[in-house]
Amino acid sequence: MTIDPQVAAVLKDPAALIPAIVQDASSNEVLMLAYMNAESLSLTLSTGKATFWSRSRNELWVKGATSGHFQEVHSVTLDCDADALLIKVTQTGVACHTGERTCFHNPLEFGN
Amino acid sequence: MTIDPQVAAVLKDPAALIPAIVQDASSNEVLMLAYMNAESLSLTLSTGKATFWSRSRNELWVKGATSGHFQEVHSVTLDCDADALLIKVTQTGVACHTGERTCFHNPLEFGN
Numbered sequence: 001m002t003i004d005p006q007v008a009a010v011l012k013d014p015a016a017l018i019p020a021i022v023q024d025a026s027s028n029e030v031l032m033l034a035y036m037n038a039e040s041l042s043l044t045l046s047t048g049k050a051t052f053w054s055r056s057r058n059e060l061w062v063k064g065a066t067s068g069h070f071q072e073v074h075s076v077t078l079d080c081d082a083d084a085l086l087i088k089v090t091q092t093g094v095a096c097h098t099g100e101r102t103c104f105h106n107p108l109e110f111g112n
Numbered sequence: 113m114t115i116d117p118q119v120a121a122v123l124k125d126p127a128a129l130i131p132a133i134v135q136d137a138s139s140n141e142v143l144m145l146a147y148m149n150a151e152s153l154s155l156t157l158s159t160g161k162a163t164f165w166s167r168s169r170n171e172l173w174v175k176g177a178t179s180g181h182f183q184e185v186h187s188v189t190l191d192c193d194a195d196a197l198l199i200k201v202t203q204t205g206v207a208c209h210t211g212e213r214t215c216f217h218n219p220l221e222f223g224n
Binding site: 006007010019021023027028029030032033045048073075076077078079080081082084086096097098100103104105106107108109110111 | 160
């Protein structure tokens with residue numbers, strides 16, 4: 001396991017799993033939310049391919065490794081209290097395993 | 113504590129705290145990430161003001177109640193596995209307690 005020294009230095013808790021928002025770099029559409037640990041963040045920064053920690057499989061998860069729907073990373077931004085990430089990407093294919101473009105496709109009834 | 117029946121029905125785990133991405137409804141800029149439980153989500157849907165659960169203060173948190181920087185909600189969308197939310201808002205003032213427009217203002221060095 002190789003951790004980027006930058007990553008170890010900036011995260012609020014380098015041992016924690018933190019939410020990473022994935023946003024389309026050109027349309028600004030929010031595509032999905034997944035989780036990163038220090039290792040997956042380091043790999044994302046060094047490879048330029050969005051890499052997460054799968055909470056269900058308990059393993060590193062290069063987005064697209066199975067589906068071919070890779071996410072080419074344009075930028076990675078940490079929030080003010082260093083416990084959330086914003087990843088801007090170019091999405092190959094679709095982000096959601098259901099075949100939808102974005103994982104956020106279930107609107108809740110609002111304002112009734 | 114009043115829970116919207118819709119909320120109880122749709123969440124993967126109605127007892128869990130889940131991440132809520134806040135996005136500017138007109139610019140599509142991602143402003144912040146905070147957490148909601150079933151009660152704060154129900155209040156967000158019924159009041160139209162973004163309401164979170166503060167993990168540090170362990171209490172309901174109407175965004176802007178102290179700062180005046182309220183978030184008027186336009187839409188609330190649940191993701192495919194019902195454990196993350198996307199909230200589109202009109203932001204009064206700024207989203208970040210540091211005075212920045214967005215909480216995501218610390219770019220990481222990338223692609224070296």
